[in-house]
Amino acid sequence: MILISFDGFRADYLDKYDAPNFSRMGREGVRAVGMIPVFPSKTFPNHLSIVTGVYPAKHGIVSNRFWDPARQSRYALGDQKSMGDGTWYSADPIWVTAEQQGMVTASFDWPAGDAAISGVRPTRFTRYNAGTTMANRADSVLAWLSLPDSTRPHLIAVYNPDLDHAGHNYGPWTPQVAAAIAVADSMLGSVLDGIARLPIATETYVIVLADHGMTEVSRDTYLQIGDVIDTTGVIVAEGGPVVNLHVAGGKSRAVILRDSLNRRLQHGRAYLAGDIPERFHYRSNPRIGDLVVIMDEHWQLGSDPRESHGQHGFDNMLPSMYAIFLATGPGIRHGLTIAPFENIHVYSLMTELLGIVPPPGVDAKSGFLKKQIMQ
Numbered sequence: 427m428i429l430i431s432f433d434g435f436r437a438d439y440l441d442k443y444d445a446p447n448f449s450r451m452g453r454e455g456v457r458a459v460g461m462i463p464v465f466p467s468k469t470f471p472n473h474l475s476i477v478t479g480v481y482p483a484k485h486g487i488v489s490n491r492f493w494d495p496a497r498q499s500r501y502a503l504g505d506q507k508s509m510g511d512g513t514w515y516s517a518d519p520i521w522v523t524a525e526q527q528g529m530v531t532a533s534f535d536w537p538a539g540d541a542a543i544s545g546v547r548p549t550r551f552t553r554y555n556a557g558t559t560m561a562n563r564a565d566s567v568l569a570w571l572s573l574p575d576s577t578r579p580h581l582i583a584v585y586n587p588d589l590d591h592a593g594h595n596y597g598p599w600t601p602q603v604a605a606a607i608a609v610a611d612s613m614l615g616s617v618l619d620g621i622a623r624l625p626i627a628t629e630t631y632v633i634v635l636a637d638h639g640m641t642e643v644s645r646d647t648y649l650q651i652g653d654v655i656d657t658t659g660v661i662v663a664e665g666g667p668v669v670n671l672h673v674a675g676g677k678s679r680a681v682i683l684r685d686s687l688n689r690r691l692q693h694g695r696a697y698l699a700g701d702i703p704e705r706f707h708y709r710s711n712p713r714i715g716d717l718v719v720i721m722d723e724h725w726q727l728g729s730d731p732r733e734s735h736g737q738h739g740f741d742n743m744l745p746s747m748y749a750i751f752l753a754t755g756p757g758i759r760h761g762l763t764i765a766p767f768e769n770i771h772v773y774s775l776m777t778e779l780l781g782i783v784p785p786p787g788v789d790a791k792s793g794f795l796k797k798q799i800m801q
Contacts, residue, residue: 427631427755427780428567428617429583431476431536432610433469434590434738436598436639437461437748437766443607447615451634451752453761456799460748460766463638465706466668467747468739469590470503472637472769473537477583478517479773479790481707486516487538488713493663493672495712500663506553512542517788520773522546524581524782532570532579534563539583550579560586560613568620571630578626581780586610593640597735598746631755631779635772638738641746647693647724648731654690655683661715665728667739669719680716687719694721706742707789755779757800764798771795 437460440448451457464475464482468490471482482488490503494514501508508514515538521531525546532550533539540553550570552558563584570579592606614634621627651657651665659674660683673680680698687696696719702708708718721727723740740747748766753775774790777783784790 427581427633427776428571428621429477429581429776430614430617430632430634431473431583431585432589432634432636432750433585433587434593434638434640434736435607435610435636435750436593436746437750438745439598439603439607440750442599443604445607445611447611447618448634448750448752450618451614451632451754452763455632455752455754455758455760456762456764458751458764458766460639460745461635461751461772462766462768463742463747463749464769465708465742466739467638467742468668469637470537472749473585474515474517474519476635476637476769476772477519477521477536479770479777479784479788480517481770481789483708483711483714484517484787484789486514486711486713488708488711489664489668489670491664492670492713493661493715495672501713509538510541510553512544515541515543518544518546518785520776520782521548521581521583523777523785524780525549527782529581529780529782530577530579531581531583533583534566535585535587536583537585539585548579548583549577554585556587560588560609561616564613564616564620567617568624571621571624571626581776586613590640593736593738594734595736597642598640599642600735628756631753631758633772633776634750634752635769636749637769638742638749639745639747640736640738641723641740641744643724643726643734643737645731645733648726648728649691649693650731651727651729654727655686662729663715665730666726667721667737669721669727670715671717671719673716677716684717687717691719691727693725694719694727753799759799759801762799767795775799
């Protein structure tokens with residue numbers, strides 16, 4: 427099984443941009459109208475949910491950056507020390523379970539794919555290198571698939587960041603995003619064509635997806651948190667579409683700040699952690715903070731208004747946050763389009779197709795996707 431993530435590939439890009447190899451996958455297999463990310467619709471929470479089958483409050487990666495009050499330390503995307511420390515992760519990715527059950531696995535830059543989680547890493551893995559091209563990734567996947575039976579990975583997870591960068595820097599409906607999709611499409615075509623030439627072609631599943639979508643933002647829709655509340659004694663762990671605040675002074679101070687935020691914000695709403703709407707599955711981990719602000723689409727709140735024309739992290743039920751999902755392989759129906767579904771269910775599909783027994787406590791529903799997409 428080859429699991430390929432194209433970070434930031436919004437679901438409706440497939441209908442707006444020319445992508446012949448993605449379209450080919452849709453004809454030869456199954457496509458979803460969209461795949462619903464977990465909340466918050468950010469890179470690390472979603473990549474971990476896809477490979478663990480649980481929501482972020484359970485696997486522990488509650489945002490791209492967050493504060494852990496018990497450890498008194500910070501986890502941050504881009505910080506190799508925290509990202510590579512397996513003790514930050516509270517659920518086993520599929521490659522850990524697969525390795526424990528005797529299967530060879532590989533990860534090419536997948537978030538946390540180089541961390542020893544439960545003491546286990548993939549047999550083959552790379553550490554993220556921003557200079558690696560999509561062509562390099564395709565070549566590595568095909569090289570791994572060409573190994574002898576005894577050493578060939580049965581599960582390969584591959585991460586591609588370039589489209590997300592284009593979406594952030596230029597916005598979703600731009601020539602730069604169109605160009606990034608063309609490169610992604612070429613990479614996918616190389617992988618599909620390479621697999622077709624291998625003797626294992628008829629035994630191979632390919633799942634192509636993304637972690638989230640992308641929507642338009644600007645400096646005009648970015649609010650400075652210091653202009654809205656007094657942040658003395660407040661750790662702003664993460665800003666943007668979702669703001670995670672750890673508040674000194676207990677619940678009474680958090681209530682005061684919540685009420686102040688809700689009086690002043692016209693395009694967002696603040697919640698005590700225990701009052702966050704249940705549909706977000708985002709209450710039960712101290713790393714979330716004492717207070718969470720959820721901004722309306724296009725609006726952000728924080729202290730770092732970096733120049734950006736595209737953003738994600740918003741309400742995961744917004745269509746602009748939906749991600750792509752396509753799958754091909756033995757027994758998968760051809761030319762079928764299925765309704766949107768939560769991305770945690772990809773985990774159960776993968777364990778079922780590979781014959782892996784999942785650990786107890788996963789949130790993914792057994793058989794949920796398999797019964798929809800298999801003949």
